[in-house]
Amino acid sequence: MWTTFLDALLLQAGYNAALVAIGAALLGIAAGTSGTFLFLRKRALVSDAIAHATLPGIGLAFILMVALGGDGRDLGGLMLGSAVTAAAGLLLVEWTARETRLSEDAAIGAVLSVFFGFGIVLLTFIQTMSSGRQAGLDGLLLGSTAGMLFQDGIIIAIGGVLSVVAVYVLRRPMTLVAFDDEFAEASGVNVRHVDLAIMGLVLGVTVIGLKIVGLILIVAMLIIPAVAARFWTERTEHVVLGAGLIGGASGYIGAALSASAPALPTGPIIVLVCALLFGLSLLFAPIRGVLASVLRHRRFQVRVHRRQGLLALVHGEAIHDRMTLAVLRRDGLIRADGVATDDGRAQAAKALLDERRWEIVRQLHFADGIKASLDGLTPIEEVLTRDELAEIDKRLGPPVVVGE
Amino acid sequence: MGSEFVQLSLTPILIGVLASIACALPGNFLILRRQALIGDAISHVVLPGIVVAFLITGTVASVPMMLGAAGAAIIAVILIEAIKRLGRIEPGAAMGVVFTSMFAGGVLLLEQSDTSNVHLDVEHALMGNLESLIWFAAEDWSSLVDPAALAALPAELPRIAVVCALVAVLTYLFWRPLKISTFDEGFARSMGIPTTFISIGLVIAAAVAAVAAFDAVGSIIVIAMFICPPAAARLMTNQLEVQLVWSVVFAVLSAVLGYVFAGYGPLWFGGENAVSAAGMIATVSGIILGLACLFGPQRKRIGEAAGL
Structure with missing residues (x-):
């Protein structure tokens, strides 16, 4: 197992494993950095609603693609569909918290459970719909990289690069808003737009992460690196950097571990590596550590x-x-x-x-x-x-x- | 309709209704205390507890599983508190760290252990198996008074009934302190009400309801029922007593309509197979909440105009 683990770490365990490892590392960096802004805005759990709200989109996209005579499992199409319902879920959370007396956490819980429930309804419908083409959409719940197509790997890698670039470009306004939104407002930054950008990034990361980590656990990749990095430093930009590092390392190491033995599903392993890094930060970080x-x-x-x-x-x-x-x-x-x-x-x-x-x-x-x-x-x-x-x-x- | 309904649909509907009520009752207070997502967290951490219980006992018996789930819930609460205090992390993020990590641990354990010969997998944990809780021994309505048939009821039914009754009785007994400490904790403390005890008790009651309901109906319904019916009820009235009644009505409505739509809905549209009842119940509760958000008489915050 150790030799295969080392091989996987050095990207020598086969083309597919290497692709997954690079994709997971990029995803981890993107998730860690964009999740930090969410965490600093004290809205970490909004990502939970976004992630669960992808499920009905996946189901609808599958049904639509099959109805149009295509392959229902096309990752690009599924990602597009999931992005649509995730955005709808996000807008519903914001609308509910703004327009009714319900608090944001109630809105988050309502959206995540209802969208997820409806997604499950669609999944059971799909299971009965296409007897010959078993959907295999369950893999998107917890991530499954076994037998990942080359083109899927390319999509994930490109998505990862794009989101890292987006974080880099938007880092200044996002840092400003995350650190002190009133000051940001006063210095001419449009806080609402920046908030939207943060949410858009989180949404992008969620969609990219569907295949590798799965929609239930992607929340972990958005929250845990930021919280872990917070233990090491008091400076916002260092938290962002640290979260990117922790996220990237967990993605990379987790993917390599998962490739080195059977029955080690990629999503949970990546999350557990991340949780381990968090535990180490909690215990041993200077100043704030236990x-x-x-x-x-x-x-x-x-x-x-x-x-x-x-x-x-x-x-x-x-x-x-x-x-x-x-x-x-x-x-x-x-x-x-x-x-x-x-x-x-x-x-x-x-x-x-x-x-x-x-x-x-x-x-x-x-x-x-x-x-x-x-x-x-x-x-x-x-x-x-x-x-x-x-x-x-x-x-x-x-x-x-x-x-x- | 008679005999087939009693055999196939009566017990799932009853279990669904009781589970929904058991979750909706504490949900009313959790929503007002802005702890709505506790249900979400609990239903995630239940998974590792159940898997560990299975690994220790080697069976899918209910009692050890409930104990395992309860143990996991307690560990999660302790961890969340520890992270919050030690790292001065906001509660939402601390919760996110703990429940996702524990859920990932549960999934990994499940994949690593040999559960191929028992009915234990992640999908089952999420969706429950409401449709399979059939009352085989029932002939028709007269079975309701037939002791032999009653003895063969699915074990989930009496269990969730007991938990539902327990939650209802506790809500009734602690009504005054619960209400006062939910609306004004400082005032409650000044009156000598042990607010810490009340708030921990509420979380424990919610956890018990979640674990019992999880066992029967899966985690989607649990999360949806903690939030959707009470949230919809909150938009109907300003009185907690009335809100509670509304939430129970909405919970029952969601469970019954959801089950019926899931079972018979596809047939109406020419389909052949039923869809997930758990998912449909959550969907119906969401539709009810959506309607309440649009038309509920008290949907606005106090101070804002209630009209258009």
Whole structure:
């Protein structure tokens, strides 16, 4: 399995597999980037309605193509049909949320379930309609790349390239609107048009993704990369880039994995690779990741215990807290029997001095901007200038002997 | 019509109606609380739960499957909360991440495991098998009082009946706190109503209804019934009590009409085979909602003119 996986990764596992891998990577990049704008607009789940609303279009296109004497499974025709009903679903969501008292999430749920239900009705109708030509449209629910035609691969690759290019061209207005729509409006950007462009991109990605990922799971490719990338950075353009990277990598790796063993359907594998990348981001991203937060909290705890321990030493109070004792011992501030070392006494005196200084600072700067750093734990020299410190020390009065 | 109807259509219609009501009742509150998409999320995550239950027990028995589904729903809720809090991610996106990932996991497990000899596949999970819930033992209407025939009812019917009754009773018992905390959470808290408990309870009740209905009718109906009848009802009235009644009426109407159209509709147009009942029920509920959006007396937000 591993050799086939490597082959697939290096595009050596056959023409078709290579085509699927490239198509999936392009799709992932397009989905990740355009999904980011949706996510930043806080409308991630609109994509769910769009995706489910493609099903009746697929059914109608199939019926129409067969009625006209053509092949009902022609991917181009199916994609066109799905785009039409997906757009209709999107417009219905917007109309319902605007014209009635129903909220957008209710409109999304209604459109996705009703369109999907009607699509299922059409699918069951198709199953009875053409006895000889079994439709195989089920493959578009969850994606199926087995036996994909060369021309289908070309359509997907071209679609992927076009949507990546569209994102690149429209990146500035979309970033502006996603970041602050009121500011965008004020600087002359037509927010409504940009919103439409974002939705159009999402719609395009959904339609392109039908064959590879399937309409139920394409939502994952639009949402997960953006949410994962959000953990790594606070800058909008970096989120877009990161989401494109994560989406592209999941598409590529997922397609290669899927090609390397039987019974590994492409759509779910791509989504699970994406979910894995999300999990890694959630845990290990610097600053916003879980591990980083835990470490930050831990460092904060140690600082609090250290300071409280030092103040207890100064006042000659007994320390009972295990963590405080451990922290002080680790830093060589007390001996094993709990008696303060020279270093400990010195630092304790400094802690007391700082504490007094903080009291004065708090009185002076009660409502100031530096209030946030008045937690009393940051070394005071980092917050105040030397002149300010000297000013405060004047108010403290002469030194007194402590810790004897 | 008599005997054939009782045997083939009576139980599916009853199951459809009960499942629709069980979902529509909590749906009323979910819509008002802007949590309408919880039904969508739950019906997606149910799949991995059911597959895992099947892999552990090796059978498609109902009780372990319901337990698996409930377990998956709980895991999903915990994950969504965790992602929301840890990453400060908006609820919709957090939900999207969790339910799609879990659904993908379910599909993969299903493909990897040997389920060829049991009736368990993704299509079944989506569409349900309403048409196959036939009452074989029934002769005609008199079977309704025949204990032997009644004992052979499809097991889904009593199960969904119990869940539907449970949901109705819970709605009745918790009516006041539910209503107050839905409309004004702060006020509810100041009155000593445990709002967190109420909102978690509502989600759990919705999950139970979804899982029970999913078992019988598939996830399309579940999602549609959580949203469409209550949403249509919301456009009919400003009173929650009246809205609830409307939503039940719409749910029953969708289930009955949908089943009839799916079963007999194609025949009217010269077709030979029925189409998916689940899909048709969802479609009918959508048509009802569409009509309510166009003509419902309270379709506008308060403050806007209700006329044209």
